[in-house]
């Protein structure tokens with residue numbers, strides 16, 4: 001019964017995307033709502049529409065009351081790892097695998113690689129600028 005919470009990546013959560021196994025993310029917390037699908041006052045279809053995804057905005061937009069917020073604890077299974085956090089737009093995630101291949105550690109921090117890339121661009125920019133003058 002440790003206090004530490006289980007960490008999941010977005011791709012791990014996204015595998016739980018069916019009516020037999022339905023996880024959703026709300027405000028960086030992961031909820032297993034499989035058993036709640038039939039009981040949700042807003043219907044199972046809206047939950048299944050968000051299955052395996054970040055439903056923070058959708059959850060807030062509905063204006064869920066305190067009853068709904070209190071229920072969240074019941075379904076809590078862990079958190080999404082901030083280091084593996086990505087926007088829900090699919091465009092950016094496409095970059096991640098290509099960068100991971102270049103790095104031998106699976107725990108590699110892509111932010112650091114992006115920083116190095118930015119630094120390289122800046123340094124080359126300055127060099128080019130200097131030689132042009």
Ligand code: HEM
Pocket residue numbers: 024031033040041042043046047050055058059062063064065066067068069071072075
């Ligand atoms: C674990 C997550 C969720 C829980 C525990 C939950 C719980 C509830 C509860 C208790 C209500 C009744 C009204 C209230 O108390 O505010 C409700 C209504 C509703 N929920 Fe959720 N909800 C969850 C996620 C979602 C998501 C992700 C969506 C949208 C994609 C959604 C859409 C709705 C809608 C549209 C209603 C209104 C139904 C109506 O008034 O006819 N819910 N929800």
